[in-house]
Amino acid sequence: MKFIITDSYEEMSTVAGQHLLGYMYQNKRVNMSITAGNTPMRMYEQLVPQVKGKPYFDNVHYYNFDEIPFKGTNELGVTISNLAKSFFRPAEIPEERIHVLDENNYETHDARLKADGGLDVILLGIGADGHFCGNLPNTTQVHDETVAVPTTPEMREVLLGEVGGDATKVPDFYVTMGPKAVMQARNIIMFANGKHKAEIVKQAFFGEITNAIPSSILQLHPSITVILDKDAASLLPEF
Amino acid sequence: MKFIITDSYEEMSTVAGQHLLGYMYQNKRVNMSITAGNTPMRMYEQLVPQVKGKPYFDNVHYYNFDEIPFKGTNELGVTISNLAKSFFRPAEIPEERIHVLDENNYETHDARLKADGGLDVILLGIGADGHFCGNLPNTTQVHDETVAVPTTPEMREVLLGEVGGDATKVPDFYVTMGPKAVMQARNIIMFANGKHKAEIVKQAFFGEITNAIPSSILQLHPSITVILDKDAASLLPEF
Amino acid sequence: MKFIITDSYEEMSTVAGQHLLGYMYQNKRVNMSITAGNTPMRMYEQLVPQVKGKPYFDNVHYYNFDEIPFKGTNELGVTISNLAKSFFRPAEIPEERIHVLDENNYETHDARLKADGGLDVILLGIGADGHFCGNLPNTTQVHDETVAVPTTPEMREVLLGEVGGDATKVPDFYVTMGPKAVMQARNIIMFANGKHKAEIVKQAFFGEITNAIPSSILQLHPSITVILDKDAASLLPEF
Amino acid sequence: MKFIITDSYEEMSTVAGQHLLGYMYQNKRVNMSITAGNTPMRMYEQLVPQVKGKPYFDNVHYYNFDEIPFKGTNELGVTISNLAKSFFRPAEIPEERIHVLDENNYETHDARLKADGGLDVILLGIGADGHFCGNLPNTTQVHDETVAVPTTPEMREVLLGEVGGDATKVPDFYVTMGPKAVMQARNIIMFANGKHKAEIVKQAFFGEITNAIPSSILQLHPSITVILDKDAASLLPEF
Numbered sequence: 027m028k029f030i031i032t033d034s035y036e037e038m039s040t041v042a043g044q045h046l047l048g049y050m051y052q053n054k055r056v057n058m059s060i061t062a063g064n065t066p067m068r069m070y071e072q073l074v075p076q077v078k079g080k081p082y083f084d085n086v087h088y089y090n091f092d093e094i095p096f097k098g099t100n101e102l103g104v105t106i107s108n109l110a111k112s113f114f115r116p117a118e119i120p121e122e123r124i125h126v127l128d129e130n131n132y133e134t135h136d137a138r139l140k141a142d143g144g145l146d147v148i149l150l151g152i153g154a155d156g157h158f159c160g161n162l163p164n165t166t167q168v169h170d171e172t173v174a175v176p177t178t179p180e181m182r183e184v185l186l187g188e189v190g191g192d193a194t195k196v197p198d199f200y201v202t203m204g205p206k207a208v209m210q211a212r213n214i215i216m217f218a219n220g221k222h223k224a225e226i227v228k229q230a231f232f233g234e235i236t237n238a239i240p241s242s243i244l245q246l247h248p249s250i251t252v253i254l255d256k257d258a259a260s261l262l263p264e265f
Numbered sequence: 266m267k268f269i270i271t272d273s274y275e276e277m278s279t280v281a282g283q284h285l286l287g288y289m290y291q292n293k294r295v296n297m298s299i300t301a302g303n304t305p306m307r308m309y310e311q312l313v314p315q316v317k318g319k320p321y322f323d324n325v326h327y328y329n330f331d332e333i334p335f336k337g338t339n340e341l342g343v344t345i346s347n348l349a350k351s352f353f354r355p356a357e358i359p360e361e362r363i364h365v366l367d368e369n370n371y372e373t374h375d376a377r378l379k380a381d382g383g384l385d386v387i388l389l390g391i392g393a394d395g396h397f398c399g400n401l402p403n404t405t406q407v408h409d410e411t412v413a414v415p416t417t418p419e420m421r422e423v424l425l426g427e428v429g430g431d432a433t434k435v436p437d438f439y440v441t442m443g444p445k446a447v448m449q450a451r452n453i454i455m456f457a458n459g460k461h462k463a464e465i466v467k468q469a470f471f472g473e474i475t476n477a478i479p480s481s482i483l484q485l486h487p488s489i490t491v492i493l494d495k496d497a498a499s500l501l502p503e504f
Numbered sequence: 505m506k507f508i509i510t511d512s513y514e515e516m517s518t519v520a521g522q523h524l525l526g527y528m529y530q531n532k533r534v535n536m537s538i539t540a541g542n543t544p545m546r547m548y549e550q551l552v553p554q555v556k557g558k559p560y561f562d563n564v565h566y567y568n569f570d571e572i573p574f575k576g577t578n579e580l581g582v583t584i585s586n587l588a589k590s591f592f593r594p595a596e597i598p599e600e601r602i603h604v605l606d607e608n609n610y611e612t613h614d615a616r617l618k619a620d621g622g623l624d625v626i627l628l629g630i631g632a633d634g635h636f637c638g639n640l641p642n643t644t645q646v647h648d649e650t651v652a653v654p655t656t657p658e659m660r661e662v663l664l665g666e667v668g669g670d671a672t673k674v675p676d677f678y679v680t681m682g683p684k685a686v687m688q689a690r691n692i693i694m695f696a697n698g699k700h701k702a703e704i705v706k707q708a709f710f711g712e713i714t715n716a717i718p719s720s721i722l723q724l725h726p727s728i729t730v731i732l733d734k735d736a737a738s739l740l741p742e743f
Numbered sequence: 744m745k746f747i748i749t750d751s752y753e754e755m756s757t758v759a760g761q762h763l764l765g766y767m768y769q770n771k772r773v774n775m776s777i778t779a780g781n782t783p784m785r786m787y788e789q790l791v792p793q794v795k796g797k798p799y800f801d802n803v804h805y806y807n808f809d810e811i812p813f814k815g816t817n818e819l820g821v822t823i824s825n826l827a828k829s830f831f832r833p834a835e836i837p838e839e840r841i842h843v844l845d846e847n848n849y850e851t852h853d854a855r856l857k858a859d860g861g862l863d864v865i866l867l868g869i870g871a872d873g874h875f876c877g878n879l880p881n882t883t884q885v886h887d888e889t890v891a892v893p894t895t896p897e898m899r900e901v902l903l904g905e906v907g908g909d910a911t912k913v914p915d916f917y918v919t920m921g922p923k924a925v926m927q928a929r930n931i932i933m934f935a936n937g938k939h940k941a942e943i944v945k946q947a948f949f950g951e952i953t954n955a956i957p958s959s960i961l962q963l964h965p966s967i968t969v970i971l972d973k974d975a976a977s978l979l980p981e982f
Contacts (some may be wrong), residue, residue, distance in 0.1 A: 048765020287526020
């Protein structure tokens with residue numbers, strides 16, 4: 027485990043982007059799974075001008091690692107829509123290098139990744155509840171590969187927000203790479219910023235490995251880098 | 266996870282040895298942690314003439330991953346004594362490339378491994394109870410690095426056997442790399458032979474990840490190879 | 505450069521085969537280019553029973569690195585025929601994992617290798633004249649990738665022997681990966697045995713890099729292993 | 744060979760620095776050999792604030808690959824002085840991670856690099872005459888490892904400039920990693936900018952490999968990346 031403590035969200039974003047670029051510059055096909063959400067917003071803003079229109083990144087293939095489908099429509103799901111908006115569209119990544127995970131193909135996602143050579147790197151955020159990807163507490167189990175997670179009454183409100191407030195679009199399940207699927211990536215990067223993440227970062231990486239904090243399992247990966255701003259790192263022990 | 270099903274204990278031994286040799290032939294320092302016990306006996310017999318007196322293996326460093334000390338003596342512990350007898354002595358490995366883990370240095374073992382560049386590969390057996398290294402059910406926890414495990418009344422008989430039947434030599438604790446320490450190795454090889462291992466192999470690698478079967482956690486490693494004879498593989502699902 | 509000096513042709517064959525197995529056991533597609541000729545005969549005899557019928561080697565793809573076509577026929581060329589006889593057929597390697605280089609496709613060989621992910625390893629012999637693959641003295645140039653080499657009067661007799669003595673089958677050219685193409689492999693293994701190779705091995709690896717000894721260029725590769733029996737190594741300086 | 748064509752010197756500098764950062768972020772000791780001179784000036788300006796005071800780069804060790812000593816003094820040589828000024832001092836790299844090559848230790852430089860684990864990456868510029876490091880046309884030979892190059896009358900003027908115009912300080916020889924030593928690095932990065940480099944870049948990477956253009960030998964490396972601004976790339980064939 028390597029910890030990188032940066033001074034600010036801006037610097038965290040730069041350092042995370044540089045990690046991705048380090049993989050992307052390799053002279054071989056590179057498979058990356060990258061995260062949507064708030065944490066990566068600035069990183070994508072920084073990366074877009076560095077990636078857009080650059081033929082030397084034609085070797086890079088993108089995968090999303092979870093998806094919240096809109097019920098009863100053919101629209102693209104929440105995750106891939108967010109990724110498209112914040113990165114794929116402004117960076118002009120062609121569709122053939124974007125490998126969508128969704129409610130129709132999640133059962134073959136692990137086999138497809140394996141056939142494609144496996145993930146070189148997966149970039150993850152961490153939720154204040156310790157979740158990563160769609161692995162919320164009390165949803166998936168450690169040995170789950172890519173799975174569907176049924177919607178529970180407790181989740182309904184969150185999912186309602188994710189689908190834009192239209193109750194008819196709340197799906198009956200979402201899909202996610204489970205802990206076992208994520209752990210198969212050759213390298214993991216997790217990043218977090220802000221004081222509201224400090225407690226969970228401490229628990230996830232310096233506490234016990236427990237189902238109550240799903241991301242604590244990532245401690246076991248032989249090649250994980252955790253990139254934090256100083257606020258998110260503020261409760262860590264000295265090291 | 267890669268599974269290799271061989272026809273016999275003889276072939277399992279050959280294939281496991283070839284895996285080690287594949288690492289050993291690299292033109293760089295190679296750190297390996299290898300197992301004592303019954304499973305590797307034939308592998309070591311095959312390896313000894315291939316390793317003894319070969320200057321091109323001077324790059325290989327050996328570590329033991331657990332130890333049962335003899336109480337009240339200065340003798341070498343059970344594990345390192347077994348390794349010395351079955352491999353280090355007949356293969357004439359010089360002491361400076363044998364890095365002993367014991368009751369005196371276990372607290373610095375993880376830091377030493379890190380300073381030495383980490384383990385390139387760890388070779389593990391599996392117990393009929395699902396244990397690996399000294400991680401017996403209900404002893405270590407998943408997040409344990411290298412730790413001391415206190416002797417419990419239930420263990421006493423096994424430990425008595427290990428120390429040769431002299432009750433005064435049963436130690437108050439043994440030491441072992443815990444699950445988290447083992448998972449840091451860049452590559453893991455596990456091997457097993459015999460019908461008596463078939464059920465636990467199935468449970469460990471095709472069942473749930475559970476504390477009741479310590480080696481089930483190894484499913485999460487991104488680079489693990491499981492080498493079995495056909496008896497140990499006889500209960501696996503087709504694949 | 506790593507040198508491995510073995511006691512005999514038998515041991516040289518075993519060690520070379522173990523090197524190949526070390527690559528083959530990886531849990532990913534592995535691209536290997538392997539040599540025909542006399543040097544590897546015993547190695548293939550040893551490998552055949554270890555490879556035949558083993559599904560865990562389904563990840564391995566084979567390429568030949570040179571070819572002498574039979575003129576005026578549709579027969580397979582000399583190199584691939586020899587490889588088929590000594591290894592592919594007895595080891596029952598399916599055709600879809602054998603990627604033939606021949607007089608029809610040599611111009612696209614480098615692009616195909618690149619698209620397939622490049623060679624993980626290339627196994628080479630060395631001629632008494634210092635040639636490797638079809639890079640005889642005064643044929644290819646260092647910057648040649650895969651090329652056709654026109655038949656010269658001096659070569660005719662050798663080629664006549666290669667095609668079995670029928671003068672009508674001597675081709676107008678043969679094809680080979682040139683020095684630049686070979687050097688693109690991530691790893692190179694060269695092996696040699698016998699006193700008749702001792703002088704050229706010394707010159708190639710401990711002398712000047714010169715066009716007169718084509719294999720001397722291999723000194724420049726960052727990951728090359730040279731496996732010799734003691735006769736072939738008998739003129740090397742102490743090291 | 745991977746080519747990266749950037750729009751400007753500024754972007755070339757950013758991309759080259761990102762390549763170095765990609766290596767530096769690894770969770771292991773990283774050995775880099777980096778270049779002095781004009782080409783990297785902006786790259787170092789960009790890197791300094793990213794490296795200065797960052798404990799997560801404590802794993803990075805720096806080596807210089809050539810040196811022009813000042814005759815008759817104990818001063819640090821030209822190369823290491825320039826590196827210190829442009830990078831080591833402003834980035835506050837501690838001395839124990841700066842491994843100086845000079846007139847006193849060049850004969851053991853290759854052995855030291857090997858003992859330290861070899862170079863992960865070497866960053867090179869290219870001279871308008873095709874030189875890299877101190878490998879000027881008609882000085883070193885392809886098979887040279889780290890060597891001393893005697894001062895010739897033709898070099899005297901250049902060297903006089905390098906030592907600041909004081910004729911008494913022109914050394915009798917300078918030292919450099921030769922082509923064979925450079926080629927041992929696991930990865931090579933070469934960068935160039937400006938129209939005055941366009942012709943030599945074309946010749947070095949798309950022409951014959953010849954002693955007249957020392958850097959043309961780098962075509963043979965299995966992992967080289969060439970980073971250019973559009974001016975330096977202006978004469979390259981379409982690809």
